[in-house]
Amino acid sequence: MRALVAGGAGFIGSHLCDRLLREGFRVVCLDNLLTGSKTNIRHLLKVPAFRFIPADITLKLPVRGGFDLIYNLASPASPRDYLAFPLETLKVGSVGTMNLLELAWRSKSVFVQASTSEVYGDPKVHPQPESYWGNVNPIGVRAVYDEAKRFSEALATSYHRTHGLPVRIARIFNTYGPRMKANDGRVVPNLIAQALAGRPLSVYGSGRQTRSFCYVSDMVDGLFRLAGCSSAGPVNLGNPREFTILRFARLVLKLTGAKSRVEHHPLPEDDPVRRRPDIARARHLLGWEPRVPLEEGLKLTIEWLSRKKTTRAPRRWK
Numbered sequence: 001m002r003a004l005v006a007g008g009a010g011f012i013g014s015h016l017c018d019r020l021l022r023e024g025f026r027v028v029c030l031d032n033l034l035t036g037s038k039t040n041i042r043h044l045l046k047v048p049a050f051r052f053i054p055a056d057i058t059l060k061l062p063v064r065g066g067f068d069l070i071y072n073l074a075s076p077a078s079p080r081d082y083l084a085f086p087l088e089t090l091k092v093g094s095v096g097t098m099n100l101l102e103l104a105w106r107s108k109s110v111f112v113q114a115s116t117s118e119v120y121g122d123p124k125v126h127p128q129p130e131s132y133w134g135n136v137n138p139i140g141v142r143a144v145y146d147e148a149k150r151f152s153e154a155l156a157t158s159y160h161r162t163h164g165l166p167v168r169i170a171r172i173f174n175t176y177g178p179r180m181k182a183n184d185g186r187v188v189p190n191l192i193a194q195a196l197a198g199r200p201l202s203v204y205g206s207g208r209q210t211r212s213f214c215y216v217s218d219m220v221d222g223l224f225r226l227a228g229c230s231s232a233g234p235v236n237l238g239n240p241r242e243f244t245i246l247r248f249a250r251l252v253l254k255l256t257g258a259k260s261r262v263e264h265h266p267l268p269e270d271d272p273v274r275r276r277p278d279i280a281r282a283r284h285l286l287g288w289e290p291r292v293p294l295e296e297g298l299k300l301t302i303e304w305l306s307r308k309k310t311t312r313a314p315r316r317w318k
């Protein structure tokens, strides 16, 4: 079995490559390294069943076909990244997704599109089931990501309707774990890095907004199972345990033992107030639900981020 992972050098993409290899797939990873990193796949570069091709999927693809399974995870995903690369984000979600769908159609392969909880925007329905159409500001700053992913969903669904392509859509909720960039701006690496450095923890707005955090191994398990199910409709993947950002900050302080204080900063524009997945569909279709409690996943992430810090530090001291 041969799989292609676009965005395979990214945070979730690289963990997915690991999993597919463990499951016996030969894996081709495409990534333009705009926000992904070769460090995430360094341990795979000498694995015979793995091949990395540096490539931008919005251009001519460097592969012809012969894939059983294609995953599209190529996109900047953290708000800081997609706000820094707005046009690239829109282009990879539209042109990039279309190029991959054409490849999937030629290959007769299963196509899995990584979508996002951001398709629900600032949701008026809580928790969010897949049947909710969302509340997205189409000209707001976050629209570059939200609308790109909504368009990807529409495009993939149209390939399914028009050509009968076996399409799966994962709506990925906040995911965290090792290989997140310490400086990617998201709340998990931000607050951990700040706590480890003894700096104040930056909480945006009142901190009463909520998120639900899923550990990366759970997410990858959901993505893997999704490929094997037969439904083309979207499936929420995420952990339904909901936290306010303030409570999350207190947990980071407890687990790191840091004495930092919380420092409030302005809330970013269009920041969703509440977010929590309804995962009934994933439970039913995939027999899936997250297993790693936040405390446990955070410990692993803290360990990883502090190891990174100590291995990088000597170079700076030379």
Ligand code: UDP
Residues within 6 Å of the ligand: 079, 174, 185, 186, 187, 188, 190, 191, 202, 203, 204, 205, 209, 211, 245, 267, 268, 271, 272
């Ligand atoms: N946030 C925060 N401090 C930070 C980074 C983020 O309080 O240093 C907040 C952000 O405003 C949002 C939540 O944490 O309400 C999650 O933000 P993140 O960027 O991780 O992901 P999002 O769910 O917004 O895409």
